[in-house]
Amino acid sequence: MADTVDIIKKLSDNAIKVDKFINSTLVPRKPEILYDASRYLISAGGKRLRPFLTIKSCEAVGGDPELAIPFAGGLEILHNFTLVHDDILDNDPIRRGSPSVHTKFGVPIAICAGDLLFAKVYEAMSYYASPKVKNKQIRKCIEIASKATIEICEGQVLDVSFASTDRVTEDDYIFMVGGKTSALFRACAEIGATVGGGRKGYVKALGKFAYDAGIAFQIVDDILGLTADQKTLGKPTGSDIREGKKTLMIIHALSKISKKDLKVMRIALGNRRASKDEIKDAIELVKELGSIDYASKKADRYIANAKKQLKKLPDTEAKKDLTELIDYFTQRNY
Amino acid sequence: MADTVDIIKKLSDNAIKVDKFINSTLVPRKPEILYDASRYLISAGGKRLRPFLTIKSCEAVGGDPELAIPFAGGLEILHNFTLVHDDILDNDPIRRGSPSVHTKFGVPIAICAGDLLFAKVYEAMSYYASPKVKNKQIRKCIEIASKATIEICEGQVLDVSFASTDRVTEDDYIFMVGGKTSALFRACAEIGATVGGGRKGYVKALGKFAYDAGIAFQIVDDILGLTADQKTLGKPTGSDIREGKKTLMIIHALSKISKKDLKVMRIALGNRRASKDEIKDAIELVKELGSIDYASKKADRYIANAKKQLKKLPDTEAKKDLTELIDYFTQRNY
Numbered sequence: 282m283a284d285t286v287d288i289i290k291k292l293s294d295n296a297i298k299v300d301k302f303i304n305s306t307l308v309p310r311k312p313e314i315l316y317d318a319s320r321y322l323i324s325a326g327g328k329r330l331r332p333f334l335t336i337k338s339c340e341a342v343g344g345d346p347e348l349a350i351p352f353a354g355g356l357e358i359l360h361n362f363t364l365v366h367d368d369i370l371d372n373d374p375i376r377r378g379s380p381s382v383h384t385k386f387g388v389p390i391a392i393c394a395g396d397l398l399f400a401k402v403y404e405a406m407s408y409y410a411s412p413k414v415k416n417k418q419i420r421k422c423i424e425i426a427s428k429a430t431i432e433i434c435e436g437q438v439l440d441v442s443f444a445s446t447d448r449v450t451e452d453d454y455i456f457m458v459g460g461k462t463s464a465l466f467r468a469c470a471e472i473g474a475t476v477g478g479g480r481k482g483y484v485k486a487l488g489k490f491a492y493d494a495g496i497a498f499q500i501v502d503d504i505l506g507l508t509a510d511q512k513t514l515g516k517p518t519g520s521d522i523r524e525g526k527k528t529l530m531i532i533h534a535l536s537k538i539s540k541k542d543l544k545v546m547r548i549a550l551g552n553r554r555a556s557k558d559e560i561k562d563a564i565e566l567v568k569e570l571g572s573i574d575y576a577s578k579k580a581d582r583y584i585a586n587a588k589k590q591l592k593k594l595p596d597t598e599a600k601k602d603l604t605e606l607i608d609y610f611t612q613r614n615y
Numbered sequence: 616m617a618d619t620v621d622i623i624k625k626l627s628d629n630a631i632k633v634d635k636f637i638n639s640t641l642v643p644r645k646p647e648i649l650y651d652a653s654r655y656l657i658s659a660g661g662k663r664l665r666p667f668l669t670i671k672s673c674e675a676v677g678g679d680p681e682l683a684i685p686f687a688g689g690l691e692i693l694h695n696f697t698l699v700h701d702d703i704l705d706n707d708p709i710r711r712g713s714p715s716v717h718t719k720f721g722v723p724i725a726i727c728a729g730d731l732l733f734a735k736v737y738e739a740m741s742y743y744a745s746p747k748v749k750n751k752q753i754r755k756c757i758e759i760a761s762k763a764t765i766e767i768c769e770g771q772v773l774d775v776s777f778a779s780t781d782r783v784t785e786d787d788y789i790f791m792v793g794g795k796t797s798a799l800f801r802a803c804a805e806i807g808a809t810v811g812g813g814r815k816g817y818v819k820a821l822g823k824f825a826y827d828a829g830i831a832f833q834i835v836d837d838i839l840g841l842t843a844d845q846k847t848l849g850k851p852t853g854s855d856i857r858e859g860k861k862t863l864m865i866i867h868a869l870s871k872i873s874k875k876d877l878k879v880m881r882i883a884l885g886n887r888r889a890s891k892d893e894i895k896d897a898i899e900l901v902k903e904l905g906s907i908d909y910a911s912k913k914a915d916r917y918i919a920n921a922k923k924q925l926k927k928l929p930d931t932e933a934k935k936d937l938t939e940l941i942d943y944f945t946q947r948n949y
Contacts, residue, residue: 311790315772366730370723389704389775392726393768396700396733400764403737407758416750423757424741430734434727438649441723456645 288605295336295353296329302354306405318386318394319401323361325377332357333606334466335473338487340599344477348411352422352476355405356469359426362398363433363465365391370441371524378515402426414476422472429468436460444525444551447535454529455496463495483594490590494607497583500576501611503528507564507573508613519560525551529579530572537570577613584611622939629670629687630663636688640739652720652728653735657695659711666691667940668800669807672821674933678811682745686756686810689739690803693760696732697767697799699725704775705858712849736760748810756806763802770794778859778885781869788863789830797829817928824924828941831917834910835945837862841898841907842947853894859885863913864906871904911947918945 303323309316332353339349367373368381369391375381383391406422439457443449470491474484506514506521507530514520521528531550538546549555549563567573587607594600637657643650666687673683701707702715703725709715717725737757744753773791777783804825808818840848840855841864848854855862865884872880883889883897901907921941928934 310769312769312772312776314776315769366726369726388722390772392700392703393772395730397765397768399730399733400761400768403757403761404765407754407761416754420741420750420753423737427734427737427741431731431738434731434734435644435646435649438646438724438727442646442648 285605285609288602288609291602292328292330292333292606295333296327298350299329299332299336299354299357302350302405302409303357306354306358306401306409314386314390315393315397318382318390319397321382321385321394322365322376323358323398325379327357327377329353329357330606330610331360331465331469334469334491334603337599337602337606338470338473338479338491339477340473341487341594341597341603342474342477342479342483343597344474344479345413348414349473349476351405351409351411352472353469355402355409356426356465356472358398358405359402359430360465362395362402363430363437365395365398367437370437373516373524375516399430418475418478421475425468425471425475429464432460432464434460436462436464440526443527447527449527449532451529451532454527454532458496458499459492462499463492466491466495466498486590486593490587490603493583493587493590494610497580497587497607497611500529500580500583501613503530504573504576504580504613507567517557517560519549519564522549522560522563523551523553523555529576530567533572533575534567534570537572538566542566542570580611580613584608619939619943622936622943625936626662626664626667626940629667630661632684633663633666633670633688633691636684636739636743637691640688640692640735640743648720648724649727649731652716652724653731655716655719655728656699656710657692657732659713661691661711663687663691664940664944665694665799665803668803668825668937671933671936671940672804672807672813672825673811674807675821675928675931675937676808676811676813676817677931678808678813679747682748683807683810685739685743685745686806687803689736689743690760690799690806692732692739693736693764694799696729696736697764697771699729699732701771704771707850707858709850733764752809752812755809759802759805759809763798766794766798768794770796770798774860777861781861783861783866785863785866788861788866792830792833793826796833797826800825800829800832820924820927824921824937827917827921827924828944831914831921831941831945834863834914834917835947837864838907838910838914838947841901851891851894853883853898856883856894856897857885857887857889863910864901867906867909868901868904871906872900876900876904914945914947918942 307316307320335353335356336346336349340346364376365382368376369383369388373381374384382394386394403423406419406426410419436457436459440461443457467488470487471484474487503521507519509518511517546563546566549559584607588604591600591603641650641654669687669690670680670683674680698710699716702710703717703722707715708718716728720728740753740756740760770791770793774795777791801822804821805818808821837855841853843852845851880897880900883893918941922938925934925937
């Protein structure tokens with residue numbers, strides 16, 4: 282419990298510094314509506330998990346965390362850019378309990394706001410980076426960020442395409458999450474470690490740590506989507522089922538399900554007009570089929586693998602923070 | 616005439632090299648549909664005006680044009696990214712006589728395809744740049760590209776917002792075009808000159824040249840949109856009027872128009888269901904009000920200013936090419 286309080290305090294301290302940077306790069310200009318739309322989601326707050334990963338990876342290799350801030354801020358902006366566009370793709374009217382950007386500002390402005398945020402990522406890393414960061418490091422960071430974004434786009438399209446088919450394997454899911462979530466986690470760790478001047482082996486170990494942590498994080502997020510209440514989630518419980526998302530649990534459940542139960546599942550899965558009770562029945566089925574336990578064990582395996590990577594690094598306060606981070610974000614209360 | 620043949624040949628020679636680079640960076644991966652959508656527009660060809668501007672700016676300051684190719688290719692990819700998203704914003708079903716990306720692949724895939732292209736821009740400049748280009752130059756180029764994209768987003772949102780109001784001044788128009796078209800032209804010239812190792816004064820002069828050339832180019836493009844035939848344009852004559860675009864000519868015409876004629880204009884302007892004849896009547900009005908002549912003279916002034924900037928550079932073959940380029944692309948046959 283002391284650890285949890287500790288990590289929350291550290292996250293919040295980092296968030297303040299990162300938000301200060303983000304605010305300074307997103308100063309409104311003309312046209313006002315574009316900047317309102319671009320700032321709307323990112324100003325609503327968030328745990329700033331990815332910046333924390335960036336800054337702590339910098340520290341874990343002995344780097345100066347101050348130098349990592351524009352990169353950490355840039356990567357949070359990158360994350361927000363993907364959320365803005367992702368909500369359009371998924372036709373999601375709500376994000377974190379509030380209207381999503383395209384619901385509030387319309388699709389055209391939301392597309393432009395995402396694009397603006399994406400451009401800001403590279404401005405942050407090139408223009409706002411401290412002169413103390415070597416140009417060679419900056420070039421490497423930009424390469425990492427661009428390659429990660431390519432993987433994110435691939436993951437997003439896979440995620441959308443999975444909604445319209447049942448033939449999605451567990452490998453497909455892991456590959457999709459690898460792009461959609463883990464690629465950015467890995468980029469955060471690698472960029473932090475690169476800015477920190479870490480040797481190749483450390484950069485690689487931190488990248489692998491973050492990649493596996495990302496997969497565990499996504500699995501747990503998917504689990505909570507079925508088990509947590511609407512207030513905690515900021516959206517209705519079981520939204521993934523309504524949207525036809527092929528999460529690890531759904532893939533597992535579909536592989537075990539009886540013909541009779543499949544009919545119950547079909548009523549809810551991918552049916553945007555499914556009633557609360559129909560969704561509830563589908564969630565019950567997923568539970569009964571042991572799919573939540575299955576996914577939970579999978580997550581544990583990724584967490585263990587992630588932690589193994591951290592062993593390759595020298596013992597530091599930052600390394601301890603990264604361990605606590607993964608524990609904190611993969612907690613399941615169900 | 617000899618000059619025209621010459622510049623067409625040079626454009627085409629450059630396009631071959633640039634396209635070879637673009638193809639090598641856009642190698643298909645999973646998911647196939649994302650790469651199909653990303654390659655669709657850029658593979659359909661084009662004059663590769665922006666890459667030419669990049670490469671010739673590099674040469675004009677004494678640089679090795681080969682080094683500029685990944686940057687030139689990256690900037691063409693950047694241009695294509697903006698076109699893909701712009702067609703969604705404008706609800707344009709057709710681009711260069713073929714279905715636009717979102718018409719062919721749907722809006723979600725088109726958004727992701729644009730995002731992928733945008734990520735590829737920075738991959739081109741960081742990962743694909745020759746080791747002969749200094750990291751300091753790469754950092755500067757990325758800064759220029761990101762700032763230009765910010766201006767493009769601003770310009771696109773202004774352009775969209777102008778469609779729903781008549782209170783658009785000539786200054787507003789020039790500011791919008793400055794973002795939407797000229798910012799990228801300037802970035803091409805500045806990046807080419809930066810990669811070429813040009814001194815600050817030359818980089819600046821080439822940037823100003825390209826900025827003014829871009830405004831002239833856009834004005835001429837708008838003029839042709841009202842005067843050229845559908846076959847040349849790849850879309851119906853007068854589409855801008857149908858979409859309610861506030862071009863320089865429309866702004867001029869609205870400031871001169873009589874109450875009676877305003878009624879005729881209103882039938883066509885911003886009315887997507889306007890008939891061919893109604894559009895024709897509106898174009899006639901624009902002509903009668905002297906708005907095309909007015910815009911044409913404006914374009915001439917920007918062309919003259921652009922050429923003035925070139926005088927600051929040493930006399931080279933590349934400088935001659937840039938002069939011919941602006942002449943070629945601002946030709947008007949009406």
